[in-house]
Amino acid sequence: MEDRVPQLSVPLRGLRPLHRTSRKLSPRFFSRDAVEVARDLLGCLLVRRIGGTLLSGRIVEVEAYPGAGDPASHSFNGRTDRNAVMFEPGGRLYVYFTYGMHCCANVVTGRRGEGAAVLLRAVEPVAGIEAMTVRRGFDAAPADGRLLTGGPARLCQALGITLRDNGKDLRGDEIHLLRGVRPPEGAIASSPRIGISRAKGRRWRFHLKANPFVSRR
DNA sequence: CGACCGATTGACT
DNA sequence: GTCAATCGGTCGG
Numbered sequence: 001m002e003d004r005v006p007q008l009s010v011p012l013r014g015l016r017p018l019h020r021t022s023r024k025l026s027p028r029f030f031s032r033d034a035v036e037v038a039r040d041l042l043g044c045l046l047v048r049r050i051g052g053t054l055l056s057g058r059i060v061e062v063e064a065y066p067g068a069g070d071p072a073s074h075s076f077n078g079r080t081d082r083n084a085v086m087f088e089p090g091g092r093l094y095v096y097f098t099y100g101m102h103c104c105a106n107v108v109t110g111r112r113g114e115g116a117a118v119l120l121r122a123v124e125p126v127a128g129i130e131a132m133t134v135r136r137g138f139d140a141a142p143a144d145g146r147l148l149t150g151g152p153a154r155l156c157q158a159l160g161i162t163l164r165d166n167g168k169d170l171r172g173d174e175i176h177l178l179r180g181v182r183p184p185e186g187a188i189a190s191s192p193r194i195g196i197s198r199a200k201g202r203r204w205r206f207h208l209k210a211n212p213f214v215s216r217r
Numbered sequence: 218c219g220a221c222c223g224a225t226t227g228a229c230t
Numbered sequence: 231g232t233c234a235a236t237c238g239g240t241c242g243g
Contacts, residue, residue, distance in 0.1 A: 072224075080240075096238095097237080098237090100236030101235070104225080119224055
């Protein structure tokens, strides 16, 4: 694979070794408050094995959906068939289907019954960028990185995450999270969550400043 | 059951 | 900037 892709903000040679040197995020990591988990997920590696291929990306944009009292959360009106996974202990993948065609992936956080999660909104490709390109329907990686893995549904399509992955343990072989290089505090920006009309005062979207894969500026 | 709608995206003015 | 696609989840009758 080409090691020097102009649009990448960090040299791949600096991130790839994480696959063998870094540790999976622990149940303790996931059991904390969704806002804390969201911020701490920035810089971590999302690793996906599918069809014999390794795909991975550095998380660059997330949104927190704390369960209690958040009218924007899928868990706000209680447990249903769709959101049942949100009420399990932190550390599972919650995938939902929306707009009749898209999937979005969340990391369940907190304790059993809490109903909290973190939406994964964008990753920066680290391994398997060609496979992601194919999955997204491009012949070649687009010049604008956002078209590849920027946006919750694009991220899912690039990594092959579908409803079938709903409920999976995030420490498994198929999909897991690795501790990454923690970004400096000054490199993180917060803003209101995208597409949410209620609770606009809560700045629960976090992203890495100036990263070319972040979905919106 | 029927109606409404969405944590989005891509195509288009 | 605008807007349609497309369909499972959810809720009201």
